[in-house]
Amino acid sequence: MIQNFISMNGYGFFVWLSFAITFLACGMLYYKTYKTLKKYEKDFAKELDQLSEAERKLVLEKSKVASQFLASYNKSI
C-alpha cells in the first residue's frame, strides 16, 4: 500500500517532484522574506537607539509607525 502511494501508479516521480518544487520554492521565498524583515527591524531599532533622547522623542511623536514598531519590537525581543 505504501509502495503504491509512493509510486502513484507510475506517476510518482512527476507528482512528488511537483509538490517538492512547489514547497521548496515557497519555503525559500518565506525564508528570504523573513530574513530581510528581521534585518530591517534590527537596523531600524539600532538607528532609533542611536538617537539622542530628544531626537527619539520627536521621532516617536511624529511617526506613528515608529512608535508602533518600537512597541512591537520591544515585545518580541
Add this chain to the structure above:
Amino acid sequence: MFDLINPSRIFHWIEKLINFINSIFFILLIIALTFALVLSPPDYLQGDSVRIMYVHVPSAWIGLASFTVIALMSILSFIFKIKNLNLITKSIAPIGLLFTCIAIITGSLWGQPTWGTWWAWDARITSMLILSIFYILFILAHKLIENEDKANKVSNIIAIIGLINIPVIRYSVDWWNTLHQPSSIKLDGTSSIHPSMLLPLMLMLLVLLLYCALILLMKYKTEIIRIKKKNIKRI
C-alpha cells in the same frame, strides 16, 4: 477609502495577522495535502498524475490574479498618485512571479506523462511565459532604477502594458486550438470537475492564498520600515 491602507493605520494589524496566519497555516496545509495526495481519487483518464493539478491550477490562478491586482493598482496609482499602492504592488510582484514559475514548471511535469512532451509553444503556455517576463521586468525596474519615483512610474507602465496579456491567457484556450485543455472550473456553474477533486483543489488554493497573505504582509512591513528608516533623519 485609501486611508485604510495608510501604513500608520495598518502597521499594528500586520503583526496580529501574521501571527493568526501562522497559527492556522500548518493545520490547513496538512488537511489539504491529505485530501490532495491520499483521499482524492485518481482521474479515469489521467490516473494519479491529476494530483499535479492541485498545485498547478491554484498557482496559475494566483499568478494571474496577482498581476491583475498589480496592474489595476498601477492604474489607480497613476490616476490618484497614491504612493502606498506602489508599496503594495512591489510586495505582490515576487509572489506572483513565484507562482507563475511554479505553474509553468508543474505544468511541464504534468505535460510529460500526459502529452509526451515537457514543453510546447502552445498559446496558453507561451502567454504564461510572457506573464513571467512581465513580472521579471516589473521587479527589475524596482531593483535597477535608483530614483524611487521613476522606478514606480516605469514599473506601473510595465504592469499596465502587461494587463493586455491577462485576457489572452484567460481566453487562449477558447480563441485558439491549443494543446492545453479548456477550463474545467467555470464561475457560471457549468464546471465539469467532480466534487471529490474540487475539494482538494479549493483547499490547496486556500493554503496557497494564506501563504501569499503571509508573504505580502511581511514584505509590506519591510517596505514600511525601509521608508521610515530612510526618513528617520529627516524627521
